[in-house]
Amino acid sequence: MLKALATGATLLASLATTGAAAHAGPASTHPSDDMAITVAAANGSGCPMGSADVTVSPDNKAFTVTYSQFTAQTGAGTKPTDFRKNCQLALNVHVPQGYTFAIAGADYRGYARLERGASGSESANYYFQGEPQSTRIRHDFTGPADSDWQRTDTVGIQSLSFLPCGEDRYLNVNTELRVNRGWSNPKSTSFLTMDSTDGSIDTVYHVAWKKC
DSSP, X not given: OOOOOSSOOBBOOOOOSOSOOOSSOBOSSOOSSOOEEEEEEEESTXXXXXXXXXXXXXXXXXXXXXXXXXXXXXXXXXXXXXXXXXXXXXXXXXXXXXXXXXEEEEEEEEEEEEOTTOXXXXXXXXXXXXXXXXXXXXXXXXXXXXXXXXXXXXXXXXXXXXXXXXXXXXXXXXXXXXXXXXXXXXXXXXXXXXXXXXXXXXXXXXXXXXXX
């Protein structure tokens, strides 16, 4: 299991608008049975083995992905490949009987330290195994910056992409951070992180339930 961390950072991105829909309308109440999620696979420079974890909220309306090594950086003391970090998670989701779900939104936040002239971006997409990848949602940052950041995206009810009823598929969560030194001082260092100073970040994904 990956280490759950104490402080949170939140970021929001939407699930694909493609995919098969369930037959009924969104459920007016969430299921009473617990939703269970485990990380089936974690790949990428932003989430090496043992550095990401998933927890589910008690009301089944959200789940949190926690990272501990997700930082892109450029400038003095960095490697040429450090400007981009990515993470692809394959999540194994146990869906309570009689329900299906979609990602209705995600809350993201982290920390940005960008020198004047530097820039960065965070982008993400979410899709079920076997479905086409969705268009990536991107948020840009410009220096100078030295503070926490937060971004929020939500998905409209007509655009929700539900897991087909009765099917077991991984939910793929693909996120990326980039930093561009631009015309900033080459002796300085700029970074963008989903990893706070004590090594924690929470990415909260909001779940919409539908009865099959």
